[in-house]
Amino acid sequence: MTSLEDLISTWAAKFRTHPDGSRLPAHHAACLGCGENNPHGHHLRVHREGDGVVARHTFDERHVGAPGIAHGGAVAAVVDDFYGFLLYLTDGPAVTRNLVLDYLAPVLLGVEYELRANITRTEGRKLFVEATMSEVATSRRVVCSTALFLKVDVGHFLQGEPTGSFGQGSGQ
Ligand SMILES: CCCCC/C=C\C/C=C\C/C=C\C/C=C\CCCC(=O)SCCNC(=O)CCNC(=O)[C@H](O)C(C)(C)COP(=O)(O)OP(=O)(O)OC[C@H]1O[C@@H](n2cnc3c(N)ncnc32)[C@H](O)[C@@H]1OP(=O)(O)O
Numbered sequence: 001m002t003s004l005e006d007l008i009s010t011w012a013a014k015f016r017t018h019p020d021g022s023r024l025p026a027h028h029a030a031c032l033g034c035g036e037n038n039p040h041g042h043h044l045r046v047h048r049e050g051d052g053v054v055a056r057h058t059f060d061e062r063h064v065g066a067p068g069i070a071h072g073g074a075v076a077a078v079v080d081d082f083y084g085f086l087l088y089l090t091d092g093p094a095v096t097r098n099l100v101l102d103y104l105a106p107v108l109l110g111v112e113y114e115l116r117a118n119i120t121r122t123e124g125r126k127l128f129v130e131a132t133m134s135e136v137a138t139s140r141r142v143v144c145s146t147a148l149f150l151k152v153d154v155g156h157f158l159q160g161e162p163t164g165s166f167g168q169g170s171g172q
Helices: 004-013 072-089 154-159
Strands: 046-049 052-058 094-103 112-123 126-135 141-151
Touching: 004 154, 046 072, 052 072, 072 094, 072 112, 072 126, 072 141
Parallel strands: none
Antiparallel strands: 046 052, 052 112, 094 141, 112 126, 126 141
């Protein structure tokens, strides 16, 4: 099992300069949004684009709400985790304090969507961010979102203990 200290040292190393266009590292291997080893996870793959981040994502049967339509909570989880990649373009970790989603149209299972996010404003510890999700084939926007992240120090993450067995891996 990965110790919390291991996780923290891996995380700290991820706050390096990431060249434009490069793939950004997963938060950790078991992360619900992007961890390679989480069988219930979304396995997000996110790239830097300028001062923002971009990803393509397709929901599947594991994320079903109404038949054929992604559960709104699953969509929110993806958007929240996606915002977590913007943190790599800042000087350190932060956590979601406030997350707002407008579900403009159903997010369909098996349909590819493009996510885009950027930081709109910073104010002390506060990072104000915004994101959109649009269908790749039609460019139709299905979600728009804003959120507030608050910078935290390492002690914040010492409030939990890693559990389970799929936390091991590169986290890349
Ligand atoms: C370098 C080493 C790093 C170590 C890291 C180690 C391991 C990490 C491993 C993995 C991490 C994995 C993933 C993380 C990345 C992304 C995943 C997606 C993101 C998430 O899934 S993350 C989870 C969900 N998230 C939480 O679990 C947070 C729970 N929460 C808290 O832990 C506290 O809530 C906290 C600490 C956030 C703040 O607590 P606090 O006490 O410090 O803050 P406070 O209340 O004082 O507010 C401060 C100022 O924000 C203003 N403010 C507040 N709310 C506002 C609003 N709605 N609008 C406008 N302003 C607002 C106030 O008005 C005040 O403003 P002012 O300072 O000007 O007065």
